[in-house]
Amino acid sequence: MSSLTNIPCRSRRVQRIGFILLLSAFAVVALAQDGSLRPPSSAVAGQAASIGTSGSGSATFYLIGPSSTIKRDVQLGQDISLAPKEIQAAGRYVAVVCSGGCTSAPFFVSPAKPASMIFLVHPSRAPVAQNDVVSGVAVPLDEYQNVVLAPTAIEFQLAAKGSAGSSRTIEAKDGVAWFRTSSGKSAGPLQVEASINDVTARRVVQQVASDPCHLRIKGERTPKGIMVETDPVRDCSGNPVPDGTIVTFTAKDGDETSTVDAPVKQDVARARIVAKGPVVISAASGVVMGNELRIGGQE
Secondary structure (H helix, E strand, O other): OHHHHHHHHHHHHHHHHHHHHHHHHHHHOOHHHHHHEEOOOOEEOOOOEEEEEOOOOEEEEEEEOOOOEEEEEEEOOOOEEEOHHHHOOOEEEEEEEEEOEEEEEEEEEEOOOOOEEEEEEEOOEEEOOOOOOEEEEEEEEOOOOOEOOOOEEEEEEEEEOOOOOEEEEEEEEOOEEEEEEOOOOOOEEEEEEEEEOOEEEEEEEEEEOOOEEOOOEEEEEEOOEEEEEEOOOEEOOOOEOOOOOEEEEEEEEOOEEEEEEEEOEOOEOEEEEOOOOOEEEEEEEOOEEOOOEEEOOOO
């Protein structure tokens, strides 16, 4: 039973394959006869066009495009009209007319003017004061989602709070324009905008503090131990590091060494160290070392 039910599907599949092979053959038949077809010299996606023909009598017309195939009856000697929806996909088309023999002629459809764009910016979060850390790429598209390959000037504008904005115009090559830039010195949103005439796309990169810089600590002995804390922890540009950044306190009490990891909360990291004798305490966060703090023994 299964083999019987598959016969119609296989038949239709064979018919489709045969039709495709036939059209492919049309595309390469009788190149010397291309003069009987006059394809458009500058067709644009989504705009009506026409193909001139010579001769007389009825014929079958095929149009083989990047995303569709069309078949209809035509009269030779009359122009064949192509509706806007029939040539919305940019690329190479082959027009074929068959009346006894077949004649073919290729032509190209160019993308329409930019109507939107693909705009990607990386990364979404970037540490401040880093060279070439932010990059972006823009790909202009027409209203039919064809990539606009013609040279197109794209303006990129960057603006961040507390700093002067900047802009640059880059010409898209083969449908792609890209840039790379450094992050600013202040934490906060960096707005990146790409525009082509009246087509605009916006993205935001969150600039965050870099690694801590100039780490300093202070402390005092209490009845419960030694309370030690940092000064407000900043990066080298003066931005507060985010809450949760880990500061490691290290205490050396004679031959014994102990460590405590403390997260930064509201710009400051705090820890309690249990030690009765004289102790030397230091702190580090990432690759940054802080000052040493010496506290005498318990009386």
